[in-house]
Structure formats: C-alpha cells, structure tokens
Amino acid sequence: MIRVLGIETSCDETAASVVALDDAGSARILSSPVLSQIEEHAAFGGVVPEIAARAHVEALDGLVEAAIADSGTKLSDLDAIAVTAGPGLVGGLIVGLMTAKAIAAASGKPLIAINHLEGHALTPRLTDGLEFPYLLLLVSGGHTQIVLVRGVGDYRRWATTIDDALGEAFDKTAKMLGLPYPGGPNVEKAAKAGNPGRFAFPRPMKGEPRPDFSFSGLKTAVRQAATAISPLSDQDVADICASFQEAVTDVLADRVGKALERFTAEFLEVSARILVVAGGVAANEQIRSMLQGLCRENGFGFVAPPLDLCTDNAAMIAWAGIERLRAGLVEDNAMGFAPRSRW
Numbered sequence: 001m002i003r004v005l006g007i008e009t010s011c012d013e014t015a016a017s018v019v020a021l022d023d024a025g026s027a028r029i030l031s032s033p034v035l036s037q038i039e040e041h042a043a044f045g046g047v048v049p050e051i052a053a054r055a056h057v058e059a060l061d062g063l064v065e066a067a068i069a070d071s072g073t074k075l076s077d078l079d080a081i082a083v084t085a086g087p088g089l090v091g092g093l094i095v096g097l098m099t100a101k102a103i104a105a106a107s108g109k110p111l112i113a114i115n116h117l118e119g120h121a122l123t124p125r126l127t128d129g130l131e132f133p134y135l136l137l138l139v140s141g142g143h144t145q146i147v148l149v150r151g152v153g154d155y156r157r158w159a160t161t162i163d164d165a166l167g168e169a170f171d172k173t174a175k176m177l178g179l180p181y182p183g184g185p186n187v188e189k190a191a192k193a194g195n196p197g198r199f200a201f202p203r204p205m206k207g208e209p210r211p212d213f214s215f216s217g218l219k220t221a222v223r224q225a226a227t228a229i230s231p232l233s234d235q236d237v238a239d240i241c242a243s244f245q246e247a248v249t250d251v252l253a254d255r256v257g258k259a260l261e262r263f264t265a266e267f268l269e270v271s272a273r274i275l276v277v278a279g280g281v282a283a284n285e286q287i288r289s290m291l292q293g294l295c296r297e298n299g300f301g302f303v304a305p306p307l308d309l310c311t312d313n314a315a316m317i318a319w320a321g322i323e324r325l326r327a328g329l330v331e332d333n334a335m336g337f338a339p340r341s342r343w
C-alpha cells in the first residue's frame, strides 16, 4: 500500500488530498477537499495574485488537516508529501511548497515536487486506469495544450497557445459582454439562446501547418462586435456568445483532428488509441460533444475524467506523487526545490 498527501495551490484553488494505491494496484482517493476562491476574485473579473496567495495562507493548514482526518489515516501512515511546485502564480506556489516542506521535515517523510501539468496528464490513469501512450487535450484558464503522454515523466507537447489560453478567451469574452466571472459557464449558458451564425468570427490557426492555437485575434473580433452595438440586448449577447463558441469549437476540431492523425501515423502498433480531455473548459458541452464525435470518426476512445478531477485539485498531485514513487522518479534534493512559476 502506498499513501501520499498531495497539496495544490498554483492558482485559485486551495486543495489537499490523500490518495492510496493498494498492493493489488487499485487506486483510491481517500479525501480531496478543495476550496475555490472564485468569490474572492469575482469582483475583479479574474484571479488577483495577491488575494490568491493570502487566501492560500489562510486556508491551507485547515485543508491539510481535513484531508488527513477525512482519509482515515495519520500523517505517520503516509509514504510521501507531493506538492505542486509549478507552473503557476508564484505566491501560491511558495505557500504550498513551504507548507509541504514543513510537513515533510517534521514527519521525516520524503517530499516530491510535482509539475501541475503532470498532475493533469496522469489523472486518467487514476480515474480510468489508462495505459501509455495517450493524447491529452488540456484546456483551462491558464493552459491550452495537446500533450503526448508516453510515460511517467515522459511528455511531449505537440501544440500550445501562442497567446491566450482558451479559458482566458472565454473569461475575457464574458467580461466584454458584462457576464460574471468565471466566464466559461456563463458564456455557455448565454450561447444556448443565441444564433451561432450571426457573427462570422475568425478561426485563428485553422488549417495552418503548425499545430498550435491562438485566440487573441478572436478576442479582438468579439470586442469589435460588442462595441459596434450599443446598447447590447440580451439577444445580442447570446448571439455573440454562440458565435464565439462556434468559432472556438471549430478551431479545436481542426487542431485536435490534426493531432489525432499524427498519433495514428506515429503509433501504428497501438490498438487502443485514446484522447483524454482535462481542464475547466472540458466542462463545455458543445466542445465535449464535438470531441466525442471527432474521436469516433478517427477511431479513438474519448476519456473525460469526472469534472472535479478535470479542474484543479490535489488528488491529481498526490496521484502523480504515487506514480513517481512507483517509477523511482523522485528527486533526492526536493527539500531544496524552489517554486518554478514558468516550469
């Protein structure tokens, strides 16, 4: 049995979790409290780093205590402390890393520094027992990437955004239209009553040979459409949201389709081809059903971990710690590890 405490403070969720892997190889999340700071940031229309860091300081000790208490284990039962050491907002990373180091030092347990993206990348092995290799589409407020996951610690980034993240594009669109933060769910809701064909927004990067994403041109087009109409009626807002969502879904289909083709060409011997989606934008129904269809057409299985494990949480960090322990990929000098905000 391996039991690891995970700590996550890289953005606006404070989270702690205990995950166990038994000798038969089955994994269980014993506890995973998450405290979202959405309300603290909502008035500012986005995450304010100073507010986030302070909120992590206030919440983290209590969350760690709750995670251990709820798990039915004791600190002395744990095999290691895993913590997000980057990338993310440096204030939050410092809070998480210092806390984890203090717990590790006091308990004599090893510390494992985890890259937040590795946490997202390995989650489908916790939830669905996936085998390597598989493709991961990570679409959140901070990241828009297509990653080839080949093994623990063995990741190849096939595509990334050259400007805004997709979640950020949703959030900015919402802000321009006067919809509350976080924008994604509100844009999706408004889009349901809108006409996706009313605005012919650009599809940045669609059809380009390079595999990456770009959303800033689309954001500009949304701003122009929104400022050209005054005052904006509810129907205008709904139509802009629907047209925006249509444009991003179209771009994603093109970019992800290209990656599926590349995977198929490069891994001829792999019979179970899988695309995994993670990140908050994975909650979007239109995007989800497009991905499902795209996978079906290309002979891929589609895996979407439960939403609370798609968005930021500490179970994925604890799990990445377990994976690293099992693979023997634990740094000797993790106590000297400094936060890497751009890791």
Ligand code: KG4
Pocket: 011, 012, 139, 140, 141, 142, 143, 166, 167, 168, 170, 171, 182, 183, 184, 185, 188, 279, 280, 281, 282, 283, 284, 285, 310, 311, 312
């Ligand atoms: O993974 P996540 O919870 O946190 C980080 O980015 O760290 O992702 C949050 C992002 C936000 O930008 C939010 O607007 C977006 O995910 N999001 C959505 C939806 N729900 C959340 N975007 C589109 N449609 C949604 N239903």
Ligand code: ZN
Pocket: 116, 120, 140, 279, 311, 312
């Ligand atoms: Zn994340």
